Amino acid sequence: MQVGFVGLGAVGAKLAGTLARNGVDLTVFDLDPARMALLTSQGAKPGESAARMMRECDVVITSLPSPAASQAVLDQLLPEIHEGKIWIEMSTTDPEAIRAQAKAVQDRGGRAADCPVSGGCHRAATGNISIFAGCDRPTFEAVLPLLTYMGRRVLHTGDVGSASVLKVMTNYLATVHLVSLCEAMTTMAAQGMDLATTYEAIKASSGNSFVHETESQLILSGNRDVDFTLDLVLKDIGLFQALADAKQVPLELSPKLIEIVKDGQARYGDRAQSDRLIERLEEATGLSITAPGFPTELIDDEPEERGSEVFRTVSP
Structure with a gap:
């Protein structure tokens, strides 16, 4: 499976780095060349544009700072989407927007999954973050292997949009x-x-x-x-x-x-x-809310391991 990743910000770079570290065939793209260089030094291939990545990859993942940015990138991806293509949106976005965006992908024959993350950048760096996944069950099962590289706990939340509501x-x-x-x-x-x-x-x-x-x-x-x-x-x-x-x-x-x-x-x-x-x-x-001995950066001390799906403890 060839995977493209668009958006290498604070969280996106760490999620993409986890994929690269685990040997995924990964192409990355960001408007900042320095961010792309960091990921290519970790084994990813540089992408020329979001559209070309969707043309050449089976799956394209986006991790972007706003619903507007997500829409702008999706507008570039859509002409290249057809049956067999999957879009995974990992940004924190507007639930109504992601539902409309997913429909646009599905109308072109592709599949869409709404997969925001939770747990902090330090856990994104080690693949131990949690992931919510909103999509139909067949799509979830198709993307689960990728999600379990990036996250320790993966929860299928229901249809597209449900994951963004919870996030x-x-x-x-x-x-x-x-x-x-x-x-x-x-x-x-x-x-x-x-x-x-x-x-x-x-x-x-x-x-x-x-x-x-x-x-x-x-x-x-x-x-x-x-x-x-x-x-x-x-x-x-x-x-x-x-x-x-x-x-x-x-x-x-x-x-x-x-x-x-x-x-x-x-x-x-x-x-x-x-x-x-x-x-x-x-x-x-006039108080200083500080104390000696506390760390200046967060480091995830859990060992990295392949994630898995988690299930509700209470049955419907």
Whole structure:
């Protein structure tokens, strides 16, 4: 199977690198030549354009920063799609948009799978990230071998669009956790609590979360480079708010969260690292939310291994 990969950003480069490392016949394309050079040094072949990659490959994977970017690339892919071609969209995108895009692919005889990832860039680098897959079952079984190179846990979520709905939700929750952790740790510092002890208390308690075990470490080290920027956070939580608005769900936390992220952008820049949200509270209180001994980068210490499909624990 010949595979093309378009979009070599923070996550895409790591997913593509995992495919190359595992011997997949891979061609890559990105508008940034330096990103392409990094992947070709890992064994991938350079692509000339998205359209040519779809013409020459059996599967083309996209991992792009916005629904608009995904549509622009799909417009290039569509003329080359016919029976036997598969498009895998791994961006975090608008669920309605991906449904319409998948139909356009299917109308030309191809197959489409909606496959966003979750778990952080450090797990994308080791092939241990989680993948949601929205598509019909035959398409899922066709793409599963590729997905299990890139991810440790692969969940078939239902039809196209279902994976993006769930991914938007998980990114919303991650942002809630991040903002609440900023408030919790700043309040503990104001109370005179040792922040290393605070970290362990949260980790050992019902207040723990994946975000705490990862991003709190970067906050406390002072590095705060989680490889995820505020513009992407705002896109994702905005998509979640749109899902709620479409069904008239009266959210209360979500609008405040959007306000906080926009304030962070106004202070630090649209593409500031998301963990810099802690600095809003540091500035307001004069406190330093740091502690010695915490890592300045996240490293996945789980050994890399081939992934597998995971199933619901409760049967319908």
